[in-house]
Amino acid sequence: MTLSSSFAALVKPNSFANLPSDFYTRLPTTPLTAPRLVHASAEVAALLGLAPEALVTQEFLDVISGTQPMPGGDTLAAVYSGHQFGVWAGQLGDGRAHLLGEIQGPNGSVELQLKGAGMTPYSRMGDGRAVLRSSVREYLASHAMRGLGIPTTQALSLVSARNPVRRETLETAAVVARTAPSFIRFGSFEHWAARRRPDLLRTLADYVIDRFYPECRDASASALGGAVKDYEPYVQLLRAVVRRTATLMAGWQVVGFCHGVMNTDNMSILGLTLDYGPYGFMDGFDAKHICNHTDSGGRYAWHAQPAVAHWNLYQLANSLHEIVPDAEPLKAALDEYEGCFLGAMQTQMSQKLGLATWQVGDETLIDDLWSLMQASHADFTLTFRQLAYAPGLTLAPLEQIERDLGATVNTNLLPFVDLFADRAGAQAWLRRYSARLGSDPTQRWQERVAGMLAVNPLYILRNHIAQQAIEAAEKGDFSEVQRQYELLRNPFAAQSGQEAYAAAPPAGAPHLEVSCSS
Ligand code: AMP
Ligand code: MG
Secondary structure: OOOEOOHHHOEEOOOHHHOOHHHEEEOOOOOOOOOEEEEEOHHHHHHHOEOHHHHHOHHHHHHHOOOOOOOOOOOEEEOOEEEEOOEEEEEOOOOOEEEEEEEEEOOEEEEEEEEOOOOOOOOOOOOOOEEHHHHHHHHHHHHHHHHHOOOEOEEEEEEEEEEEEEOOOEEEEEEEEEEEOOOOEHHHHHHHHHOOOHHHHHHHHHHHHHHHOHHHHOHHHOOOOOOOOOOHHHHHHHHHHHHHHHHHHHHHHOOOEEOOOOOHHHOEOOOOEOOOOOOEEOOEOOOOOOOEOOOOOOOOOHHHHHHHHHHHHHHHHHHHOOOOOOHHHHHHHHHHHHHHHHHHHHHHHHHHOOOOOOOOOHHHHHHHHHHHHHHHOOEHHHHHHHHOOOOOOOOOOHHHHHHHHOOOHHHHOOOHHHHOOOHHHHHHHHHHHHHHHOOOOOOOHHHHHHHHHHHOOOOOOOHHHHHHHHHHHHOOOOHHHHHHHHHHHOOOOOOOOOHHHHOOOOOOOOOOOEOOOO
């Protein structure tokens, strides 16, 4: 597959724009003054079929800054509704997002959307803009998630411009161009259910099934036997979204990611991480960690996320009830959530701990680790990373492990036990873990350690690290965005000289408050 240097060769008819016009408003973007490229991702460009040379062309800058429409595109803002913080908010929509169109990438079609390119009919009280601070955070977070292998929308590029944008203070304007097969949300379904438009709800569900979940049309997907009801594909759609969402939640939980605003309008129908705002990757572990300053009640705290996702799926099911008259199969689909989530957690936690099999007692072992981490506020990321190297678990000295596995960075990081204020408790747990490893006899320690290092990241996008990239970018220095991009795209591979990016924030570092104001 040869890559193209222009969007023109890649753009295809925008299938979302072929839906009835009730779903969106066609409108142009509003250009910024003299936008500058902060960063563009050659990897995401390749997913669109764009060559690296394309990223330095004027056409590219014009398109991804909203200065010119995408050649062959069909620019629009989509309408949706949603529950915000558990309360029905009514109509929302792309208040500062423009879908530019659809591109035929090498692995399937991809939509390109700009965030911050001007007002739309759904802007409500907003200005249609995004600030550099939050845009750097969205840009880097989507690459961090990609590096971690967690489903996400993927940012293609980030531009900034001098246009002032008023938030608590005057800030720099920015536009993120982001990609996904679709940006349809749970709230897109809630919108038509609330308006009592089963016709449009069915149109939307059919569109999503035909494009992304064609297996839902397969009559054999019905496990119930007997005559297949005409609404069966919508039940199967819910089941598929339940499964993807449960897997996504496990993905978030095991890296300590908190989304911060899990409103139903921020929940992707494809099970992608969507709309990075006041998110946070945890430093010291606290199950009740709240990353969004606005979330005073902790509705979206780390420990609450899996249950909130279930609540959000319930809202989706409730919407689908408009076109699925029988509530029972919808309830049955929702009931699959817990098993899917726990199954995904079990798989991922056993990988994180390097357990080749799941045995009786493993759940208690893992629960006790969480309790120890909680009591000591042990660093989330380093706890799992350093467990791979915990002394006494292998006969090889640390230097040899590092030599064999090519990971020199860890000599500068605290060893596992030292991450806990309760060192004795950590030692005692380590002895139980060591005994447990002894009952995985088929596994060589080299395999276990290599497996653990491949799933437990060294680099995550800690708030204080992202802040360094923001502060440099606000001064016009984009090198820090580039450096962090490089580390986060493969967060499992230690890079020498980059120890500071792996370390927990220094004691006494100022607490950064992130909120919905972006
Ligand atoms: P969020 O909490 O970021 O998901 O935003 C909720 C809703 O508010 C979405 O419909 C956004 O498009 C809209 N919104 C947020 N910020 C702005 C802004 N600056 N201008 C216009 N709409 C916005
Ligand atoms: Mg949103």
